[in-house]
Amino acid sequence: MSNRVRLSRFPVAQVLAGAALSAIAAGVQAQSSVQAYGLIDVSAGQFQDAGGTKDKSVASGKMSTSYFGFKGTEDLGSGLKANFAIESFLRADSGSAGRFNGDAFWARNAYVGLAGNFGSLNLGRNTTSLFVSTLIFNAFGDSFGHSPSIRHYFTSGTVTGDTGWNQSLSYTTPNMGGLTAQLQVAGNDGTLHGRKTGGNVLYFSGAFAGTVAYQKVKAGTANGTTTSQVGASYDLGAAKLYGQYGKVKNDTSGMGYKLAELGVAVPVGAGKLLAEFGQLKPDTGAKRTTITAGYDYTLSKRTDVYAVAMSDKKTSVTTGSTYAVGVRHKF
Secondary structure (H helix, E strand, O other): OOOOOOHHHOHHHHHHHHHHHHHHHHHHHHHEEEEEEEEEEEEEEEEOOOOOOOEEEEEEOOOOOOEEEEEEEEEEEOOEEEEEEEEEEEEOOOOEEOOOOOOOOOOOEEEEEEEEOOEEEEEEEEEOHHHHHHHHOOOOOOOOOOOHHHHHHHOOOOOOOOOEEEEEEEEEOOOEOOEEEEEEEEOOOOOOOOOEEEEEEEEEEOOEEEEEEEEEEOOOOOOOEEEEEEEEEEEOOOOEEEEEEEEEEEOOOOOEEEEEEEEEEEEEOOEEEEEEEEEEEEOOOOOEEEEEEEEEEEOOOOEEEEEEEEEEEEOOOOOEEEEEEEEEEEO
16 A cells, blocks of 8 residues: 555645645746847838949848847846847848848857856857947947948958857956946857957946947958947937047958047937948048938837938949938837
């Protein structure tokens, strides 16, 4: 005869056991969370780079690159938390994954890490500090289609490598009176054969914000680059001013580049008038000057519509003219 006592014979015990399990489940839910989120940006108009052909079309991700992702955190106790994020770019105009054919599926971010009183440490694929500093301190943010800053640093053959690093370690300090610092290192990921190091310092205090960023990409026999950048913004209330200055040196060819950007955002009605001037000047060769202006109108906390015009001029080639209207939705 079995010595085990079956709970089914004791209704009160069943109720207590069920209550205990429910309490444990509630505690787990309170200590951990997973969130799905993303952004869809689609615009229509004419898109043309300096010296390029006119593309009259509907396009995804010109104001902000479309993406979706999942992130989560778990409270481990004593102020320590585990966190993760996996984020994928997409092209909403065609339903295709990635920013381009062949892009990794989780190319935006894919990391796991720990956070606590010491700051945070993430391992995996991390967005670079240089990209974060560049997007914060210009009027058009992370716009690959319209921001002179983003275009000059990351789509003009200036800085080597992507805006995210594979096989990387990223450490961010705690916030110290508005000051934070980030340090990053990445090894050989099979595409750029060499170590990558970088970091930034960010400072926010009232109306003023500033940054200093540095990045060095060693790429074997390919074009490794060293980049330094300073940026600042000041909110006057009636307008927010932006400024950036940077230098990039190609460590293989010895070519140097100077980049200067000025921008402004002016609140008008339920939206903002945006304008940005940027110039990319190499030691030798064609200078590139890009001017963008637009109006971004807020429909809700999650949805906005915008109209943008851009002139992209490069020495000795046809000036590119872009004008577009679009919708951007966050979820």
